[in-house]
Amino acid sequence: MARQARALATRQAVLLAAAEVFDERGYAAATMSEILDRAGVTKGALYFHFHSKEELALAVIEGQGAWIASWEPSSDSPMQTLIDLAYAFAHALQEDPLVRGSIRLTIEHGSFTQPQIAAYQGWMDLVRELLQRARDAGELHPGIDLAAASGVITGAVTGIQLSSQVLADRRDLIQRIAHLWTLLLPGLVQPHALARLSVAERAAS
Amino acid sequence: MARQARALATRQAVLLAAAEVFDERGYAAATMSEILDRAGVTKGALYFHFHSKEELALAVIEGQGAWIASWEPSSDSPMQTLIDLAYAFAHALQEDPLVRGSIRLTIEHGSFTQPQIAAYQGWMDLVRELLQRARDAGELHPGIDLAAASGVITGAVTGIQLSSQVLADRRDLIQRIAHLWTLLLPGLVQPHALARLSVAERAAS
């Protein structure tokens, strides 16, 4: 382990640089040279750790799963947890290059289809599970289609994130998420539950 | 006009082929050769009509504006018109290659930023105007922020379209749009108006 300390550092540097470049340019327009330069690493070093551009991209996409796995649900009501998740994700999109790059690669379709679908599915599963718990807690309207609702929520967050990125470099992302929840919750949760939810972002725990 | 008949045909063929390839591959991964082949046209012909790859892409993006301009609002309530617009757009995404390519180029950011923002803005303006009329007609909840709502709606449609594309090649797009409206309308319109709206797709006029 110790002898790999340097190796691990360069690997991380490459991964970070790759995520940044993929985020800014997209997969096809990203060049290995730019990743090299930004990581401050030579070609030999990069290709020692990642055998191809595609493998590198897949490693970046993995970052998404890592973020989901590392996310800790608040000990609040399921619905409130879902709301908080959206804000936590929004902040990750603003600050964590790996998440940013990962999302862009997931959204761009063409080369990878398989892992992209898996990444999407990871999100939908998480949202759906929270919705399920919200239903069990009696927060949701009766008759809500959980699969449909989780599809709408993930899709809407995806799109809102995207338009915020194109129009304002994600600076207004938090606000837009707030607007989304404001409009979406009345169709989702029962009035008594709605009254107890804080739609705006809450202070980080 | 008559003397340009042939020229116009090839120009259209190129534009169509370009839209298809851009839709399938994205801007950077799209090659002029593939566009050439698919259009059944030679390089000289293409470069006579479009002087660069970028110019070609911009021409495709224009298709979006053309679609908006050619769209005719139904003579129904403003809110119903907005709902119908989403379905009409969904069908265009399923069937009209120019719209498909146009959307992908708009969503991919990087090279064009300026025209992309304009395209986005066109959509938001249209949605906002319909919302304004809906408010004037007393359909909306009081206190709805029109700018915020139009941002949420366009963003949500964008993202839902995208996830439908990645996950199911847009086959379930109509359904997903229906789910979106089902969840979104209660937070947007007043109960008496909601009762009069048909959320599902209506037969084409």
Next chain:
DNA sequence: GATAGAATACCTACTGGACGGTATGCGCCC
């Protein structure tokens, strides 16, 4: 309504550069 000639529309062959990937070699730590 034929003819010249001038645009217009298109074709083919080519070029320079950039890109992803590789081969080979060298130092440094266990």
Next chain:
DNA sequence: GGGCGCATACCGTCCAGTAGGTATTCTATC
């Protein structure tokens, strides 16, 4: 001293764009 981690130089390919020539169609003049 052996393999892990990295450096450098190089290769083949592909791509956007161009140069220069050719066909096609319109216009003008008779």
